[in-house]
Amino acid sequence: MSDHPIAPTRRSLLGAGAALGTLATASLFEGAASASTPAQTADLSGKSVLITGASSGFGRLAALRAARSGAKTIATMRNLDGGRRSEARELAEIAAREQLDLHLVELDVNDAMMVRSAVAEGERLAGGALDALVNNAGIGLSGPVELTDDQGLDLIFDTNVFGYMRTARAALPAMRRARRGLIINVSSQLGRVVMPGVGAYAATKHAVEAMFEAMAYELAPHGVEVTIVQPGGYPTNIWRTGERLSDEMVARSGEEQRAAYAEFLAASRRRFAGGGTTDPDDVAKAIIEIIALPLGRRPLRRPVHPNTRGTDAINACAAQVQSAALGNGPFAPWHAAVTD
Numbered sequence: 001m002s003d004h005p006i007a008p009t010r011r012s013l014l015g016a017g018a019a020l021g022t023l024a025t026a027s028l029f030e031g032a033a034s035a036s037t038p039a040q041t042a043d044l045s046g047k048s049v050l051i052t053g054a055s056s057g058f059g060r061l062a063a064l065r066a067a068r069s070g071a072k073t074i075a076t077m078r079n080l081d082g083g084r085r086s087e088a089r090e091l092a093e094i095a096a097r098e099q100l101d102l103h104l105v106e107l108d109v110n111d112a113m114m115v116r117s118a119v120a121e122g123e124r125l126a127g128g129a130l131d132a133l134v135n136n137a138g139i140g141l142s143g144p145v146e147l148t149d150d151q152g153l154d155l156i157f158d159t160n161v162f163g164y165m166r167t168a169r170a171a172l173p174a175m176r177r178a179r180r181g182l183i184i185n186v187s188s189q190l191g192r193v194v195m196p197g198v199g200a201y202a203a204t205k206h207a208v209e210a211m212f213e214a215m216a217y218e219l220a221p222h223g224v225e226v227t228i229v230q231p232g233g234y235p236t237n238i239w240r241t242g243e244r245l246s247d248e249m250v251a252r253s254g255e256e257q258r259a260a261y262a263e264f265l266a267a268s269r270r271r272f273a274g275g276g277t278t279d280p281d282d283v284a285k286a287i288i289e290i291i292a293l294p295l296g297r298r299p300l301r302r303p304v305h306p307n308t309r310g311t312d313a314i315n316a317c318a319a320q321v322q323s324a325a326l327g328n329g330p331f332a333p334w335h336a337a338v339t340d
Helices: 010-018 057-068 086-098 112-126 150-178 199-222 237-252 255-260 262-271 281-292 309-326 332-339
Strands: 048-051 072-077 102-106 132-135 182-186 225-231 301-304
Touching: 048 057, 048 112, 057 072, 057 086, 057 102, 057 281, 072 086, 072 112, 086 102, 102 112, 112 150, 132 150, 150 182, 150 199, 150 237, 182 199, 182 281, 199 225, 199 332, 225 281, 255 262, 281 301, 301 309, 309 332
Parallel strands: 048 072, 048 132, 072 102, 132 182, 182 225, 225 301
Antiparallel strands: none
16 A cells, blocks of 8 residues: 555546465465455446456456356357367257356467457447456466576466567556456466476566566556456466476476486476366356456556465565555556555
């Protein structure tokens, strides 16, 4: 929170324009439940939501929750195969059975032309600017940093960072013209905490944290909000599907390098399976609740996990630094709008 005495509040500034997770550190990521997620029933009637990476995990759960809450939901995924992909068929069957306003659109976040086309289709279905974009599509990649080659880095940054930026850039012109909109970015506790074995993945999430906080300030005068969701460890497919990519990357390294990290590599597969008995639907609930909040009340960050103590502490410390850096200078009104 900014203590700048004359800066407009977030609500007044924006309202005027709009008329791997738990890993091995049990003491940090395990413990009492967090009270950060409000207990409320979301109503998204009349809203439009586009979600990337909706084939499984957080994206699939959020798409179903959004549609069941009344939103026109654009659920996107790679390789729809003309609607024959099993994950696409399953979502379509649920939507038909429950009469949900859910639409399947093919979107590979690594393909700039497809991103623009999919967002345009979402806007056509919505009849204008999207009310919310949920950046969720991502991949996991584990292994020592020395063994993370250019091919691995290119893939994980292209997906987890540039993919988020491509979709945001595609959706923002209409949002800015409408002077409303919300971009939710699924980050991670590993966007704040650094652990051995996931240096590349954590780097992408640190990049998401930095770029989209900057974007939150820059978009405040345009009435568009940004929220960064920070899940802890949850049992989703991201690390299971990332095992193949990680194994291929390690295999490309030299024999001497693999030998140097042999013990660590043997242990890391077990460590980054992650999530335990936590419920991934926690993250979907948080996403939908944030979308349902009134303009000016959406948080810049929302940690989500039974225990968010570590992330809360880092967020609080970083907020103090940001307040000192921005709270009394030329960007004070933007800072106050984002952090109030």
